[in-house]
Amino acid sequence: MAALIVSSARHPVIASGLVLRYPEKQPIVLVACGSFSPVTYLHLRMFEMAVDYVRQNTDFEVMGGYMSPVSDQYKKPGLLSAYHRVNMCTLATEQTSQWLMVDPWEAFQSYQRTAVVLDHFEYEINTIIGGAQLSTGERRPIRVVLLAGSDLISTMSEPGVWSEKDLDHILAKYGTFIIERAGSDMDHATEALARWRHNIFLVPQLIQNDVSSTKVRLFLRRGLSVRYLLPAPVVEYIEEHNLYTEDAPSHDKKDREKERSIDIIVMSHGHW
Ligand SMILES: Nc1ncnc2c1ncn2[C@@H]1O[C@H](COP(=O)(O)OP(=O)(O)OP(=O)(O)O)[C@@H](O)[C@H]1O
Numbered sequence: 595m596a597a598l599i600v601s602s603a604r605h606p607v608i609a610s611g612l613v614l615r616y617p618e619k620q621p622i623v624l625v626a627c628g629s630f631s632p633v634t635y636l637h638l639r640m641f642e643m644a645v646d647y648v649r650q651n652t653d654f655e656v657m658g659g660y661m662s663p664v665s666d667q668y669k670k671p672g673l674l675s676a677y678h679r680v681n682m683c684t685l686a687t688e689q690t691s692q693w694l695m696v697d698p699w700e701a702f703q704s705y706q707r708t709a710v711v712l713d714h715f716e717y718e719i720n721t722i723i724g725g726a727q728l729s730t731g732e733r734r735p736i737r738v739v740l741l742a743g744s745d746l747i748s749t750m751s752e753p754g755v756w757s758e759k760d761l762d763h764i765l766a767k768y769g770t771f772i773i774e775r776a777g778s779d780m781d782h783a784t785e786a787l788a789r790w791r792h793n794i795f796l797v798p799q800l801i802q803n804d805v806s807s808t809k810v811r812l813f814l815r816r817g818l819s820v821r822y823l824l825p826a827p828v829v830e831y832i833e834e835h836n837l838y839t840e841d842a843p844s845h846d847k848k849d850r851e852k853e854r855s856i857d858i859i860v861m862s863h864g865h866w
Pocket residue numbers: 626627628629630631636637640672741742743744745746747773774775776803804805806807808809
């Protein structure tokens with residue numbers, strides 16, 4: 595609750611009552627769930643890519659974008675405390691954007707499924723704030739839409755990761771913008787989700803960039819520079835708090851493979 599109110603204080607659109615600029619359009623907000631350990635430029639780019647896609651291909655109007663860092667109880671390797679992750683996301687959004695925000699509600703409590711997180715946004719934005727306002731004073735509900743990379747969406751086709759009921763809740767009620775991610779095939783990501791096709795929007799990545807938080811953590815552990823991969827205030831925050839220097843190697847097979855391939859590249863360039 596306080597989360598969105600805190601965010602709205604610096605958000606011109608929300609502070610002015612979420613005014614819809616084009617009344618013929620359907621207002622939406624984008625919500626990205628994830629670890630953000632740490633937040634990278636690619637996380638911020640996802641929102642910009644989605645907005646370009648929305649302008650060119652849909653009748654939606656994007657009213658705002660939220661990052662929702664996952665709770666510490668998610669216990670993913672390399673997951674720094676919610677305190678630092680929320681601070682870094684706040685620095686990244688406040689200092690680079692007028693319409694992106696971080697909502698700390700999910701981060702500072704027990705683990706919440708994505709379906710529950712989207713319901714939280716729906717409640718805050720429509721029941722508490724009252725949705726979007728038209729110039730006539732009329733109010734219109736804002737649709738909450740999940741923003742995710744194709745690697746995350748492909749886990750929706752893996753047995754046992756998401757509950758069938760939640761998938762239907764997320765994809766039938768809210769829908770998703772899927773950002774193409776290098777190394778994760780879009781067709782594969784969506785092959786088991788055909789029944790919700792009308793609510794799934796595929797956003798191609800026109801400039802390939804495979805920055806990931808795993809790579810950034812590995813660079814930091816190896817003492818390599820991460821400047822220009824993350825917003826400068828986030829780099830400064832990491833340096834100031836000496837973060838990720840003792841990050842434990844990942845237990846996840848895919849992450850270990852990612853780390854190994856980076857190590858090979860770095861070593862072949864003679865860094866050590
Ligand atoms: N390079 C990228 N291209 C497209 N989507 C991305 C990219 N990096 C992250 N995302 C998306 O951002 C969201 C949050 O991601 P997350 O915090 O897990 O970042 P990550 O870089 O994948 O992290 P890690 O490397 O720790 O697994 C997810 O939906 C993920 O798919």
